[in-house]
Amino acid sequence: MLPVSFLSDYGHRDEFVGVVHGVIARIAPEVRVIDIGHDFPPGDVRAGALALLRAVQYVPQGVALAVIDPGVGTSRRAIAAATPWGLFLGPDNGLLAPAVAIVGGAEEIRS
Template sequence: MAPTKCVSLLTDYGLEDGFVAACHGVIARIAPAARVIDISHLVPPADVRRGAAILAQTVPYLPEGVHVAVVDPGVGTTRRAVAVAGGGRIFVGPDNGVLSWCVPDSDARAFELTNRTLWLEPLSATFHGRDVFAPVAAHLAAGLDIAAVGEEFDVSDLVTLPRPTRRVQEGTVDGEVLTVDRFGNVQLSVTADDLRRIGAVIGVPLGIVLGRRTLTVPYRETFGAVPPGELVAYVDSAGCLALAVNSGNAAQRLGLPPGAHVRVAAALASTY
């Protein structure tokens, strides 16, 4: 395997401590030629779903390489540490679902990280990002064959998160809140194609049904197309419908946490 020269890092470590720098340092010592790309280190603590969504939406724009995701509330327990290869990429992290939305549907191979000669010693029970995942990723970036990291197992045995749900019906689409970003923008599992299928047109308001509430929301190309403080629906950079408040926080205003059910309708439809 030729050196990939790229390692990406996604964690919930934050930026106040030296955790991220330690991971960078481990990679630099083992694979000094590798380019390290920080996806984010501000994933909300232990929010595996948010980490999985950020990873899945970012990786398509990164070079092929080794992608490390450490959102790991089970660190030090019996949860597996894994490396998964597929689609020209390798994903390294805990087997808790954080990698699952990136694993290809076919041709993927999964390995448990059991080759301790690749780890740092002494091993910390609470910092596997530094002592397990970073060194293994660095060795892989330097050209190590993935089969050397440990025992292969059936990829179907990986822990997976439920895929975000959506269902298109005549004139409406049911979806859920996929993520909420740091601006309070609410990203839905509803896609731009779903909106076209129900006849939604930019410039014509959408009906947004939130439990017993039904809102009529302007559908625009960007949140800046409405006055400050106004609610707006738009298709975000990941191709998903999002709800935002221009210069405000839509998640707080609407009370929409990740996983909440949302129904979207073309505002002229009679089905909402």
């Protein structure tokens, strides 16, 4: 099973990061989750995009789950971008774009 590299602006002051880990463990107990970081300023898409860009070069290929969205709770849709590296999941707000580009671009994008 492919690892999930997880980045968010959830912080560590509440249960959100743990809940995401728990949901992944419940659905796929054999999957390893790698925390890239969770203490980015809330809604700072640029900081998250830069961190994901830097990290994706070092984490194992698989799934990158990135959740930083100042428009959370709006009609903004999530996207899934299939790349030569693996799958990138996150909001359609530019968060994933630099990392997707550095690994060879998207082969397919779905919302």
